[in-house]
Amino acid sequence: TDVERDATHIAFKVRRCPLKDAWVEAGVGEEKLATLCRIAGAFDRGLFEATGVRFENVTWTPGHGSGCCHIALTNRDAG
Known part of the structure; x- marks a missing residue:
């Protein structure tokens, strides 16, 4: 996994x-796989x-x- 981070974001x-x-x-075929990945997301x-x-x-x-x-996660209070 490649990771980038700073004070308010990863x-x-x-x-x-x-999965x-x-x-x-x-x-599972590619189209159904994409759907399953979207559901997991x-x-x-x-x-x-x-x-x-x-x-x-x-x-x-x-x-x-x-x-x-x-995936990107940001502090909800960050501008």
């Missing part, structure tokens, strides 16, 4: 995801935003490469 590029790995191993949004941080993500899509999602 961003990371997830290289491997156990995505399991779906690929199960033979929505769960992540709810989880992180419940803690009081601002959440942004870009989930895996076909052509996105071998990695997974990109």
Whole structure:
């Protein structure tokens, strides 16, 4: 995982995801895989935003490469 951070923000590029790995191993096609990743990203949004941080993500899509999602968390009080 690649990580960038400063006083109010952290961003990371997830290289491997156990959910995505399991779906690929199960033979899920790319379009359905993208949908499942988007659903998992929505769960992540709810989880992180419940803690009081601002959440942004870009989930895996076909052509996105071998990695997974990109996530950014920002202190909600940051300008």
